[in-house]
Each structure stands twice: as C-alpha cells, then as structure tokens.
Amino acid sequence: MASPWKTASVPGLQLGLGCGFWICRSYRLLFRAGAMGPHVVPRQLVWLSRWQAVCARGASVQHRTRAGVSRIPSLLSPGGALGASPLVRRSSSSTPPGAPEVVLTQQRYPVTRLPFSAVSAEDLAAFERILPGGVVTDPEVLEASNVDWLRTVRGCSKVLLRPRTSQEVARILRYCHERNLAVNPQGGNTGMVGGSVPVFDEIILSTTLMNRIISFHSVSGTLVCQAGCVLEELSQYVEERGFVMPLDLGAKGSCHIGGNVATNAGGLRFLRYGSLHGTVLGLEVVLADGTVLDCLTSLRKDNTGYDLKQLFIGSEGTLGVITAVSIQCPPKPRAVNVAFLGCPGFAEVLQTFSSGKELLGEILSAYEFMDAECMWLVTHHLHLASPVQESPFYVLVETSGSRAGHDAEKLSDFLERALSSGLVTDGTVATDQTRLKALWALRERISEALSRDGYVYKGW
Ligand SMILES: Cc1cc2nc3c(=O)[nH]c(=O)nc-3n(C[C@H](O)[C@H](O)[C@H](O)COP(=O)(O)OP(=O)(O)OC[C@H]3O[C@@H](n4cnc5c(N)ncnc54)[C@H](O)[C@@H]3O)c2cc1C
Numbered sequence: 138m139a140s141p142w143k144t145a146s147v148p149g150l151q152l153g154l155g156c157g158f159w160i161c162r163s164y165r166l167l168f169r170a171g172a173m174g175p176h177v178v179p180r181q182l183v184w185l186s187r188w189q190a191v192c193a194r195g196a197s198v199q200h201r202t203r204a205g206v207s208r209i210p211s212l213l214s215p216g217g218a219l220g221a222s223p224l225v226r227r228s229s230s231s232t233p234p235g236a237p238e239v240v241l242t243q244q245r246y247p248v249t250r251l252p253f254s255a256v257s258a259e260d261l262a263a264f265e266r267i268l269p270g271g272v273v274t275d276p277e278v279l280e281a282s283n284v285d286w287l288r289t290v291r292g293c294s295k296v297l298l299r300p301r302t303s304q305e306v307a308r309i310l311r312y313c314h315e316r317n318l319a320v321n322p323q324g325g326n327t328g329m330v331g332g333s334v335p336v337f338d339e340i341i342l343s344t345t346l347m348n349r350i351i352s353f354h355s356v357s358g359t360l361v362c363q364a365g366c367v368l369e370e371l372s373q374y375v376e377e378r379g380f381v382m383p384l385d386l387g388a389k390g391s392c393h394i395g396g397n398v399a400t401n402a403g404g405l406r407f408l409r410y411g412s413l414h415g416t417v418l419g420l421e422v423v424l425a426d427g428t429v430l431d432c433l434t435s436l437r438k439d440n441t442g443y444d445l446k447q448l449f450i451g452s453e454g455t456l457g458v459i460t461a462v463s464i465q466c467p468p469k470p471r472a473v474n475v476a477f478l479g480c481p482g483f484a485e486v487l488q489t490f491s492s493g494k495e496l497l498g499e500i501l502s503a504y505e506f507m508d509a510e511c512m513w514l515v516t517h518h519l520h521l522a523s524p525v526q527e528s529p530f531y532v533l534v535e536t537s538g539s540r541a542g543h544d545a546e547k548l549s550d551f552l553e554r555a556l557s558s559g560l561v562t563d564g565t566v567a568t569d570q571t572r573l574k575a576l577w578a579l580r581e582r583i584s585e586a587l588s589r590d591g592y593v594y595k596g597w
Contacts (some may be wrong), residue, residue: 239284239291242336250337253319256296260316264298267308271346273297282341285334286327286388287588292335294321301346303421303429303460310458311427313340320425322454324396325367327388329584332453333396342458344395350374351461358466359418359435364395364459380466383410387581395459401451405581409502409537410467413450419463420446424456435463470502470537472544476552477576478564479528480506485560486530492560493534496551500544503535505580514586515579524576525563532561533580541568 242248264272273279274296283292300306313320319339326333335341344365351361358380362371369389372382384397386404396402398420401413410416419434432446449456480486486506493501508530515521525531534551538544548566555561567573 236288239288242290242292242331242334245290248336251319252317253339254317255338256318256340260312260318261296263312264296264309267312268298268300268305271299271301271305273299279341282323282326282343283334285329285331287329287331289592290331290334290336292321293338294335294341295338297341297343299343299346303423306342306347306423306458306460307427307429309342309427310423310425314426320458322395322399322458324365324393324399325388325391327392328396328400332400344393344458344460347395347460348393353378354435355379357435357437358468359437359463360466361419361433361435361461361463362394363461364398365393368392368394368397375466376469379469381406381469382466383416383464384413387584394462394464398450398459398462399453405503405505405577408504413464414447416465417446417450417462418465420449420459421461422446422449422457422459429460430457433461433463437465471539472537472541472568473502473573474536474544474548474566474568475573475576476534476548476564476566477524477579478532478534478552478555478561479525480530480532480561481559482529486532489532489534489555489560492555493551496554497534497536497547500536500538500547501534502537503533505533507531507533507580507583511583511586512579514590515582518586518589519582521575521579521582523579524565528562531579533576 243250261272261274279294279297282297283294284290298309300309310320312318319335319337320342321333321335321339323333323341323343344363347363347365348367348370349363350366350371351363353360353375355378358375360371360375360380360382367390368382368384368386371394372385372389375382383406384402384404385406386392386397386402392402397404398413398417403412418437418439419432420430421433422430424430430445449459478489480489490504493504509527512523512527512531516523523531534548536544536548545568552561552564552566556564565576567576
C-alpha cells in the first residue's frame with residue numbers, strides 16, 4: 138500500500154537537495170545529505186534527560202570515541218528487524234548468572250538503623266492471620282526483592298508481604314505501627330534510585346497481588362484500578378477500548394501504576410500528556426497508622442478544597458501506601474508516525490525540536506534524543522541495529538493525530554526542511570506497528586543497555 142508520506146516527501150527531497158534516496162519495502166524512507174564534519178560534543182551531554190547517566194566499569198569511567206564507525210551497522214539489513222523490543226520485565230530469580238553479588242547497603246554506606254523493632258515469630262504469625270498465604274520468608278524469593286533493578290543497593294529483609302486489598306494493607310500497617318516495625322512499599326522494583334528496596338531489615342510490602350481493574354468509563358476514558366496493576370497490562374486493556382495510558386516507559390512490562398504514581402514517573406508520553414499531577418484524578422492511600430485516605434474521585438474538574446492526592450504523587454512511599462489509582466486515559470491516536478533521525482550536533486538537536494514544535498504543532502507527541510554512546514550501548518549489548526548512519530546525536534520524533542494524510546504532509550514538510558537546512562543528516566520513518574516499536578526500542582532500552590555495561594552513576 139502506498140504511503141502518502143512517501144509520495145509527498147520524496148520528490149521534495151530529491152529536488153530540494155539533489156541527494157540520493159530510496160524507499161525500502163517496509164514503508165521506510167531513507168534520506169541522506171553530505172558527509173558529517175567533526176563536531177565537539179561536551180562529555181556532560183552524554184544522555185541529557187532525567188535518566189542522564191555516565192557508564193563506567195568499576196571506578197574508572199570508560200571513555201568511548203565517536204569514531205568507531207565499524208561498531209554501528211549503519212543501515213537496517215534487508216528484511217532484518219531492528220531488534221525485538223522485549224519490555225523490561227524483572228526476573229523473580231535472584232542473582233543473574235555470572236553477576237557479582239550486590240554489597241549490602243549498610244556495609245557500603247555509613248547508615249545507621251533507626252530504633253525499629255525486629256520482626257519476631259509472633260509478628261510472622263500475626264501477618265499470616267491477616268494475609269493467609271501472603272507471607273513470604275523464603276530467602277531465594279526475598280533476595281530478588283532485596284536488590285534494586287540497577288543492582289547497586291541491597292537490603293536484608295526477612296519478610297515480604299503480599300496483600301490483595303486495601304483493607305489488608307490497612308491491617309498490616311496498623312499492626313506494624315503498633316509494633317514499631319519499619320515497612321518498605323514495593324511495586325515492580327524497577328525504580329532507578331534504590332527506593333524500592335530496604336536499607337536494613339524493613340518489611341517489604343509488595344503490591345504484586347493488588348492487580349485488579351476496578352472500573353473503566355468508555356466515554357470519559359477514566360480508569361480506576363488497584364495500585365499493583367502492571368503498566369503494560371493496563372495499556373493493553375485500555376487500547377482494546379480505544380484509549381491509551383497517558384504514560385509509557387521502558388519498564389512498562391514490570392512497573393506498577395502505584396509505583397509510577399509514587400515516583401511521579403515522566404516517561405515517553407510526557408510531552409503530549411504532561412505529568413501524573415495532571416492525569417491522575419484520584420488516589421486511595423493507606424497511611425502509616427493504617428488510616429485509609431479515600432481520594433479516589435473520578436471527577437476531572439474537581440475544584441473542591443484541598444487536592445490531597447497531589448502530596449502522594451512523587452512521595453516515593455514516604456507518606457503512605459498507594460492502594461488504588463484513578464487516571465485519565467486519552468483516546469488512542471488514529472495515525473502515528475515515528476521518524477528516527479541523525480543529528481550532527483547538540484545545537485541541531487535543539488533546533489530540530491524548535492522546528493518540530495513550530496511545523497508539527499499539535500501532532501508532535503514525543504521528541505527524544507540520544508547520543509552516539511547510547512546508540513553504541515544498545516547496538517553492542519542488545520544487538521539492536523541502528524537504522525541510520527552513525528551520527529553524534531539521534532532524535533526520535535513521534536507524531537500522533539487523527540488523520541494519516543494530514544499528519545504525513547506535516548511530517549514530510551518538517552523533515553524536508555530539517556534535511557535541507559542541515560539540522561539532520563539521515564533518517565528513517567515508520568508508520569506500521571512493528572517498525573514503530575523497533576524504533577522506540579532504541580530509546581526505551583538504553584537503561585537496560587546501561588545496566589549491562591557496568592555500574593551507572595547518575596547526577597546533574
Ligand atoms: C528501563 C526503565 C526505564 C525507565 N524509564 C523511566 C522514564 O522514562 N521516566 C521515569 O520517570 N522513570 C523511568 N524509570 C524509573 C521509573 O520511575 C520506575 O520504573 C517506575 O515508575 C517505578 O515503578 P515500580 O512499580 O517499579 O516501583 P518500585 O521501583 O517498586 O518503587 C519505586 C518507589 O516507589 C515506592 N512505591 C512503589 N509502589 C508504591 C505504592 N503502591 N505506594 C507507595 N509507594 C510506592 C517505593 O517504595 C519506591 O520508593 C525507568 C525504569 C526502568 C527500569
């Protein structure tokens with residue numbers, strides 16, 4: 138089937154630039170300009186986003202040159218996939234084969250345990266009465282819950298609790314409050330800052346079994362669910378009904394919506410739908426003493442009094458355990474395009490963004506960039522193939538709209554201008570689901586690739 142984007146854009150590219158182009162069978166348009174000149178890129182711009190990280194092995198930062206052309210396959214091999222995009226799923230097993238054991242946090246850092254009680258046999262019996270079958274003390278199972286996703290911190294909790302209802306969470310917290318026992322809420326354990334695992338022997342309170350969808354309103358798109366629902370499963374559920382979740386992130390296969398709210402996760406749809414402070418309509422939270430705070434409203438235009446739920450968005454488990462979430466889901470866009478482009482420098486990344494906002498307007502739904510080191514990581518560790526020639530920077534531009542022809546025309550105009558002005562030097566465009574996912578995988582799986590490279594140091 139002919140793509141309007143291709144027919145609209147190809148002649149423009151050819152005439153405007155006089156450069157070669159060709160169309161591949163998988164709706165792919167490749168365009169090329171002259172060779173890139175040398176560019177100086179500051180080291181601190183390695184991956185400029187909230188997840189900025191510099192990868193290193195041990196204590197010494199590994200420096201990689203940008204000249205390693207041979208390491209990056211420049212084009213997609215015919216018929217070859219860019220690489221499947223397995224969503225990040227946390228294994229329930231403990232140490233991956235060959236991985237060194239993670240040092241206990243209390244040995245690594247100068248931290249002092251506060252005067253909380255230690256879990257006794259009587260406490261375990263009390264938990265078992267509250268949660269029959271939901272008390273885990275098996276060291277093998279506990280090990281995975283004691284270590285964070287990046288394998289940088291490790292607690293030594295002896296008990297993991299898996300409630301199914303808010304009432305059970307309330308009873309557990311009330312009991313722990315009376316007994317002065319410390320509790321660490323845990324969702325999918327994909328957090329990047331070590332907050333999901335205990336420092337010492339805190340009780341791990343997991344929302345894994347709190348995975349029930351409570352209601353979905355097919356007119357307003359309001360989803361109400363328990364906090365332990367996995368983001369990807371919620372996405373599938375609402376997409377079958379013509380909606381999308383307002384957030385998406387590489388950890389979607391494991392992270393819980395409660396964990397997303399607790400971390401105020403930004404993710405890949407932030408540009409279009411904004412933060413969870415806007416899309417979360419209501420929350421149910423159990424406070425440390427077992428009090429259930431019911432703010433689980435579904436009313437979007439709610440201007441009555443204090444908006445208490447906002448306190449819990451981004452509170453990372455410090456103020457209470459989120460047990461249920463009401464969230465606004467937007468309609469699923471009918472037409473989605475993804476362009477993956479090579480940029481000669483960071484200044485061009487910024488200018489391409491400005492140009493995209495101006496020319497794509499309301500259909501611009503995502504703009505992500507990565508640098509050559511990130512591309513090296515995903516191609517080297519995850520064997521994904523770069524769809525464009527090697528560049529100092531890469532940008533992923535997504536458009537989401539309701540009319541394919543209209544969107545393709547706008548995207549075509551934007552790309553032609555970006556190419557003719559030298560802002561981008563190479564690129565590919567996808568409209569079908571498989572290729573869209575493959576292009577997104579290059580961005581989404583950077584964290585995973587970083588974790589395979591060694592330790593990750595974060596900071597601005
Ligand atoms: C591959 C990958 C990509 C990521 N991409 C992004 C991204 O693009 N943008 C972004 O912002 N983040 C990103 N993250 C990090 C992101 O914040 C977490 O993955 C996710 O939001 C945490 O959800 P979780 O269920 O795994 O929570 P956990 O990791 O289990 O917990 C995180 C914190 O929230 C607390 N918590 C968890 N559940 C609850 C609850 N029900 N009530 C109260 N407190 C709770 C925990 O105590 C902890 O402090 C990424 C992570 C990975 C691994």
